[in-house]
Amino acid sequence: MANRRPFIGGNWKMNLHKQDALALASALADRVTGDAVQVAVFPAFPYLLPVATVLHERSAPIAVGAQDFYIKPNGAYTGEVSLSMLQDCGVTTVLVGHSERRHVLGETDPLINDKVLAALEAGMDVILAIGEKIEQREAGKTDAINIGQLGYGLAGVSSEQMKRVTVAYEPVWAIGTGKTATPEDAQKAHAVIRQAIAFMFDQTIADGVRIQYGGSMKGSNAAELLAQPDIDGGLIGGAALKAEEFAAIIDAAAVPA
Numbered sequence: 001m002a003n004r005r006p007f008i009g010g011n012w013k014m015n016l017h018k019q020d021a022l023a024l025a026s027a028l029a030d031r032v033t034g035d036a037v038q039v040a041v042f043p044a045f046p047y048l049l050p051v052a053t054v055l056h057e058r059s060a061p062i063a064v065g066a067q068d069f070y071i072k073p074n075g076a077y078t079g080e081v082s083l084s085m086l087q088d089c090g091v092t093t094v095l096v097g098h099s100e101r102r103h104v105l106g107e108t109d110p111l112i113n114d115k116v117l118a119a120l121e122a123g124m125d126v127i128l129a130i131g132e133k134i135e136q137r138e139a140g141k142t143d144a145i146n147i148g149q150l151g152y153g154l155a156g157v158s159s160e161q162m163k164r165v166t167v168a169y170e171p172v173w174a175i176g177t178g179k180t181a182t183p184e185d186a187q188k189a190h191a192v193i194r195q196a197i198a199f200m201f202d203q204t205i206a207d208g209v210r211i212q213y214g215g216s217m218k219g220s221n222a223a224e225l226l227a228q229p230d231i232d233g234g235l236i237g238g239a240a241l242k243a244e245e246f247a248a249i250i251d252a253a254a255v256p257a
C-alpha cells in the first residue's frame with residue numbers, strides 16, 4: 001500500500017430501503033472511528049441526505065458519495081440529478097464508470113469522461129472505475145482494456161485535479177459473483193494501471209493515486225489483497241451492506257502493509 005492512505009468505499013447500489021440504510025449508517029458510525037483509513041459510503045439517491053445527516057450528527061469520519069449524477073448544472077433534464085444538488089445533500093465524492101453503468105445502463109467512454117471532468121470541475125472527489133469483462137481477460141486484453149478506459153476517462157484532467165481522483169480496478173467477472181481476482185493477478189493489473197498513469201501524467205502523480213480493488217472483496221480476503229504494493233483500498237458492493245463485514249475490511253486496510 002506504499003505511503004498512500006487506504007481508501008475503502010461501500011457501494012450500496014440499489015439496495016437497502018430507508019430504515020436499513022439508516023441503521024447501517026448508524027452501526028458504521030459506532031464502528032468506524034479512526035482516520036487511518038478514508039471511508040465513504042454510496043447510498044441510493046433518496047437516502048443520501050438522511051444518511052449524510054446521521055453520519056454528520058454522529059461526527060463519523062465517513063464521507064457520503066453518490067453512485068451517479070448528470071453533467072449539466074440545471075435545466076430540462078427530466079429524472080436527472082446535478083452535482084450541486086448532491087453537494088446540497090452533503091455529497092463530496094462520486095462514482096464514475098462503474099461496470100453496471102457501463103454494461104447495464106449503456107454509459108460510453110466519452111460520457112464517462114464528461115462526467116469525470118464535470119465532477120472535478122464542481123470540486124468533487126471522483127472514483128473512476130475500470131475493468132475488463134471475462135471474455136476480454138480470456139483473450140489476453142485485460143491491460144489493453146484497463147489502459148483504454150483509463151485514457152478515455154482521464155482525458156483532459158489536470159495534474160492538480162488528479163489529487164482528487166481515485167481509480168477502482170474492478171474486473172467485471174468478479175463483481176457480485178463471489179469470484180475474486182487472485183492477489184497476484186490484481187497486483188499485476190494495478191501495477192500496469194499505475195504505470196499508465198505515470199505515462200499520462202508523471203511518476204509523482206502516479207505514486208500518489210490510490211487504486212482500489214473491487215470485485216467480491218470481503219472480510220476474509222481483504223488482508224491478502226490489501227497487502228499488495230499497488231492495492232490501496234477497495235470498492236465494496238455486497239460486503240458493504242453489513243456493518244461488521246464492511247468494518248472488517250476497513251480494519252484490514254488499517255494494518256500497514
Ligand code: PGA
Pocket residue numbers: 011170174175176177178214215216217235236237238239
Ligand atoms: P461486489 O461489488 O463487492 O459485490 O463484488 C463491487 C462493486 O461493484 O463495486
